[in-house]
Amino acid sequence: MTDTVIRIEGLHKSYETSAGLFPVLKNVDLRIAVGEFVAIMGPSGSGKSTFMNILGCLDEPTAGRYELNGRDVANLDRDELASLRNRTIGFVFQGFNLLPRMSLQDNVALPLIYCGVERDERRQRARDLLAKVGLERYFESMPNNISGGQQQRVAIARALVNRPRLILADEPTGNLDSHTGEEIMALFDTLNREGITIVLVTHEADIAQHAQRQVHFLDGRIVGDHAVQREHRA
Amino acid sequence: MTLAMLGEAWRAMGANRLRTFLTMLGMVIGVGAVVLMMSIGQGAQYAIKQSISAMGSNLFILLSGSTQAGGVRSGSGGGYTLNVADAEAIAELSGVQAVAPIHTGSAQVVYGPNNWNTSVIGTMPGYLDARSWPVVAGSAFTDSDVRSATRVALIGQTAAANLFGDEDPVGKTIRIRQSPFVILGMLGVKGQGMDGRDQDDTILIPLTTAQRQVFGSQFPGSVRMVMVQTETQEIMPSVEKEMTELLRQRHRIREGFENDFFLRNLTAAADSAAESTRIMSLLLGAIASVSLLVGGIGIMNIMLVSVTERTREIGIRMAIGARERDILLQFLLEAIIISVVGCLIGLLLGIAGALLVEATTGTLVIISFSSVVVAFGVAAAVGIFFGFYPAKKAAQLDPIEALRYQ
Numbered sequence A: 001m002t003d004t005v006i007r008i009e010g011l012h013k014s015y016e017t018s019a020g021l022f023p024v025l026k027n028v029d030l031r032i033a034v035g036e037f038v039a040i041m042g043p044s045g046s047g048k049s050t051f052m053n054i055l056g057c058l059d060e061p062t063a064g065r066y067e068l069n070g071r072d073v074a075n076l077d078r079d080e081l082a083s084l085r086n087r088t089i090g091f092v093f094q095g096f097n098l099l100p101r102m103s104l105q106d107n108v109a110l111p112l113i114y115c116g117v118e119r120d121e122r123r124q125r126a127r128d129l130l131a132k133v134g135l136e137r138y139f140e141s142m143p144n145n146i147s148g149g150q151q152q153r154v155a156i157a158r159a160l161v162n163r164p165r166l167i168l169a170d171e172p173t174g175n176l177d178s179h180t181g182e183e184i185m186a187l188f189d190t191l192n193r194e195g196i197t198i199v200l201v202t203h204e205a206d207i208a209q210h211a212q213r214q215v216h217f218l219d220g221r222i223v224g225d226h227a228v229q230r231e232h233r234a
Numbered sequence B: 001m002t003l004a005m006l007g008e009a010w011r012a013m014g015a016n017r018l019r020t021f022l023t024m025l026g027m028v029i030g031v032g033a034v035v036l037m038m039s040i041g042q043g044a045q046y047a048i049k050q051s052i053s054a055m056g057s058n059l060f061i062l063l064s065g066s067t068q069a070g071g072v073r074s075g076s077g078g079g080y081t082l083n084v085a086d087a088e089a090i091a092e093l094s095g096v097q098a099v100a101p102i103h104t105g106s107a108q109v110v111y112g113p114n115n116w117n118t119s120v121i122g123t124m125p126g127y128l129d130a131r132s133w134p135v136v137a138g139s140a141f142t143d144s145d146v147r148s149a150t151r152v153a154l155i156g157q158t159a160a161a162n163l164f165g166d167e168d169p170v171g172k173t174i175r176i177r178q179s180p181f182v183i184l185g186m187l188g189v190k191g192q193g194m195d196g197r198d199q200d201d202t203i204l205i206p207l208t209t210a211q212r213q214v215f216g217s218q219f220p221g222s223v224r225m226v227m228v229q230t231e232t233q234e235i236m237p238s239v240e241k242e243m244t245e246l247l248r249q250r251h252r253i254r255e256g257f258e259n260d261f262f263l264r265n266l267t268a269a270a271d272s273a274a275e276s277t278r279i280m281s282l283l284l285g286a287i288a289s290v291s292l293l294v295g296g297i298g299i300m301n302i303m304l305v306s307v308t309e310r311t312r313e314i315g316i317r318m319a320i321g322a323r324e325r326d327i328l329l330q331f332l333l334e335a336i337i338i339s340v341v342g343c344l345i346g347l348l349l350g351i352a353g354a355l356l357v358e359a360t361t362g363t364l365v366i367i368s369f370s371s372v373v374v375a376f377g378v379a380a381a382v383g384i385f386f387g388f389y390p391a392k393k394a395a396q397l398d399p400i401e402a403l404r405y406q
């Protein structure tokens, strides 16, 4: 029990639309243990992003229970949720979501401002992480001046800067070509080997092969959940 | 952390310089107007206060009216309705400190080759007390000078400067309408009076001498004007009543007939002049404050636009752990920086404008530390007040909705 990071029970999510309540997630149960590398798969519109946003404490379920590290997220206030997003979870988006007017270094250091880390340490940690994702020569560059693959590396560095034990990535390679995508996946492999739990959405089978476990969504339900054959892993 | 946020606010403002500048302009104009108006208002108030204190305190002026108005009256018989005996009787009233009957006129005054037309005031020693007018060199004339109508004079600073230049006038002899007068003393500086005239352009001589020898009054002893000073301002109303009764009795004015004199409370009139100047400058300040308010609304307007434009940025910040108070602080800081920088520029322009007004129109302006502090405080408050709503709006955005915003 203690090694469970994510426990989802009876999760429902509906959106209010002009045509009434529109159910997107229907009675989802899922448990993810510490150190797992899980790929969430499924066709477009099956509710993967909606699910990830709830996992990332960006959105709230309509019904059901979500426990993160044993704590029921429904009981937390806005500041506590912000703190979870800041320290416990690193979120990587398909569209990178870097702040365009800030240097790469400042982008990576930004989460540290929100937990009161001093300037020198912020800079040091941002540089260390940029180096780790292979961007040691771009500390002062602006996001618009580097390639998509490089931007995603910056986003990963930013997700890692506060040393979270859980990385959530929603189609992190969706905007990248397959070669660049593989490079990004190699980075996730490394992180997972260091013990970080990774939940990653993809609809590409190649990408999903990096995970130990694949969870399939269809029309808002989990329709498959199985381990990946060892020999297929990189 | 606040330092880091200050840097970010600065960067955000730099990203849209023209807009930042235009937003600031509202504050600049508002603060500039407030400082300018307050400086002019305070200058006017100061000028009024100066001339009031130069006038003397707790003063009545008693003016003679027409002889017909008072009905039957015997007594001095013609000319003015007031006379020296009236003044002496008033001096006996309790609470009256000084009484000075006055006969004024203008006269040509000569000293050596110098010639000067000035106002000559024939009065009694009490005049100097009533007007709190010190003799700075030599000495004043006395009651006995008045009794014997001696030809002695006290000279004001402007008259002295024009007749004597750098020479010391005390002990010198001047000619007023041909008659020789010895100058006993020199009066202190009074400056401009309430009517704007230079009060130092004057010569004081004994009343009797003025009436008999200089102006050749037809009815010596009757005067057009008597100045009365009371001991305190509080007793002025009661002294006014007693004085009126006394004069009506002395002039034998029957019940139902009008006074044959006018009694004016100069101190009350001066106070109300000061009060209206004060209200005027308050009004100017209030009008100027409206432009500050407009500037504040401009800030709110732009901050609301900025929050909307940067919704996605706010979403990203929230997604990586910004709390409500972090977002609130970020936008509040931007509003405060805009208003404080705008305020500083406005202060400089306002001060420059005030100095320009002083240089071009000669109006006295006073740029007080307090008005600068007030303008600054108000500007900061405006920034906080009008920045708060947009900042709060930003802080309360829902993370996922902000992230989805295109």
Ligand SMILES: Nc1ncnc2c1ncn2[C@@H]1O[C@H](COP(=O)(O)OP(=O)(O)O)[C@@H](O)[C@H]1O
Residues within 6 Å of the ligand: A015, A016, A017, A022, A024, A042, A043, A044, A045, A046, A047, A048, A049, A050, A051
């Ligand atoms: N904010 C929203 N309001 C209404 N419907 C939404 C909203 N977001 C997503 N949906 C709908 O929910 C369904 C699932 O979307 P999503 O979770 O983005 O799927 P996926 O990521 O698997 O493609 C889709 O049909 C989509 O149209």
Ligand SMILES: [Mg+2]
Residues within 6 Å of the ligand: A048, A049, A050
């Ligand atoms: Mg999606």
